[in-house]
Amino acid sequence: MFNFHKDHSNLVNVSLVVFVGLSVFVAVMPANDLATNNAPLPSMPRMTESERRGLAVYVSENCAACHTQQVRNIEMDKTWGDRPSLPSDYHYSKERQDVWRQSPSLLGSERTGPDLTNAGQRQPGELWHLLHLYDPRLVVKGSIMPRYGWLFEETTEPTPDAVVVPVPAERLRDSAHKVVATQRAIDLVAYLVSLKQAPLPDGTAPGFLPSPGRKESTASMTRPDALPDGGSLFVQTCSACHGAEGMGLPGAFPPLAGSAIVNDADPTLMISIILGGYDARAEYGVMPAQAEQLSDAEIAAIANYLRSSFSNDAPPTTTEAVKTLRSTVAPQTAILP
Numbered sequence: 182m183f184n185f186h187k188d189h190s191n192l193v194n195v196s197l198v199v200f201v202g203l204s205v206f207v208a209v210m211p212a213n214d215l216a217t218n219n220a221p222l223p224s225m226p227r228m229t230e231s232e233r234r235g236l237a238v239y240v241s242e243n244c245a246a247c248h249t250q251q252v253r254n255i256e257m258d259k260t261w262g263d264r265p266s267l268p269s270d271y272h273y274s275k276e277r278q279d280v281w282r283q284s285p286s287l288l289g290s291e292r293t294g295p296d297l298t299n300a301g302q303r304q305p306g307e308l309w310h311l312l313h314l315y316d317p318r319l320v321v322k323g324s325i326m327p328r329y330g331w332l333f334e335e336t337t338e339p340t341p342d343a344v345v346v347p348v349p350a351e352r353l354r355d356s357a358h359k360v361v362a363t364q365r366a367i368d369l370v371a372y373l374v375s376l377k378q379a380p381l382p383d384g385t386a387p388g389f390l391p392s393p394g395r396k397e398s399t400a401s402m403t404r405p406d407a408l409p410d411g412g413s414l415f416v417q418t419c420s421a422c423h424g425a426e427g428m429g430l431p432g433a434f435p436p437l438a439g440s441a442i443v444n445d446a447d448p449t450l451m452i453s454i455i456l457g458g459y460d461a462r463a464e465y466g467v468m469p470a471q472a473e474q475l476s477d478a479e480i481a482a483i484a485n486y487l488r489s490s491f492s493n494d495a496p497p498t499t500t501e502a503v504k505t506l507r508s509t510v511a512p513q514t515a516i517l518p
């Protein structure tokens with residue numbers, strides 16, 4: 182009955198059926214499978230308007246040329262996240278931009294700079310990000326990341342609601358000029374601090390084991406009650422702003438070397454600052470709260486490290502003291518609108 186030579190409609194019909202069948206099999210079914218099985222994780226916040234605009238800035242400045250956003254399921258990627266990335270992680274960032282434009286993939290393939298999957302977790306400081314974008318060398322010595330000066334404006338009369346970036350005076354044309362973040366910079370930073378891996382609903386992680394992260398690696402093998410290594414925790418969490426030598430950055434981050442707060446015999450204020458952040462003085466920026474990132478023992482370890490380093494000299498504090506203060510401290514609010 183299927184005589185292709187005598188009845189050409191057979192030829193057309195069979196090709197049509199094969200074509201439609203293949204299309205369903207290789208395109209429609211996988212797309213449907215992706216759409217139904219990779220819903221966002223329940224703990225994943227929806228992107229705000231500002232974050233979405235920031236993502237567009239990230240794309241247009243081609244940050245993906247140097248930065249990946251994918252934690253691969255291999256041991257060496259453990260530094261970049263608590264678990265390997267899942268398709269669900271990209272749910273919101275892959276939403277269509279509009280009818281005509283699909284969101285481009287930001288997974289990246291080039292790691293000249295660090296992976297940014299968890300950038301907001303590692304560095305929650307909006308002010309740090311603004312300074313870093315204005316000139317990475319201001320906060321990271323010897324950084325090879327380019328400046329993004331065009332995301333900022335110099336003006337002599339910033340409007341009252343402008344986000345003024347505390348660029349050191351010697352970098353400005355004259356003392357009357359101030360550096361103000363444009364909306365694009367503000368949106369980009371909102372996007373960067375939003376980059377955090379959402380925890381899985383059941384608390385486990387596929388692939389590499391659920392990483393207790395620093396808690397495990399810094400736990401001392403010698404004494405069970407020993408605190409983690411405060412020095413390396415300081416480098417990981419605080420030195421980006423306060424400097425590896427605790428010298429700070431004039432106009433942005435205060436020095437911790439010789440600080441009266443660090444050297445106070447009573448550690449209450451210092452611990453509260455680390456837990457809840459700090460915004461006490463106009464001449465400095467805002468310190469982001471660290472309560473979520475650090476355990477009580479880690480905060481005690483950092484505090485003790487600071488109280489005995491950089492020529493500081495104050496008695497050590499304890500995990501118990503941090504635990505007691507944790508419930509009483511309310512976190513600082515963000516600086517960006």
Ligand code: HEC
Pocket residue numbers: 239242243244245246247248293294295297300303304310317321324325326327329369373
């Ligand atoms: C030429 C390569 C290059 C480009 C392009 C680039 N970066 Fe970077 N980036 C780096 C390097 C290298 C570092 C590490 C040194 C540092 O922190 O400055 C870095 C660090 C960072 C960090 C700190 C990450 C962390 O966890 O410490 C952030 C955030 C960041 N870049 C964001 C961006 C954004 C946003 C853009 C686009 C506007 C961008 N980068 C463009 C190379 C680049």
Ligand code: HEC
Pocket residue numbers: 305306307308309415418419420421422423433434435436437440441442443451454455459460461462463465466467468469471483484487
């Ligand atoms: C994003 C940048 C940033 C990071 C990261 C950061 N700080 Fe701060 N810190 C600040 C700023 C800004 C201030 C000053 C706030 C003010 O006075 O208005 C400050 C103030 C302080 C003070 C008060 C010092 C004084 O003499 O006034 C202490 C103590 C301190 N930070 C400790 C830490 C520790 C410990 C860490 C790491 C766990 C840390 N900071 C991480 C920005 C940062």
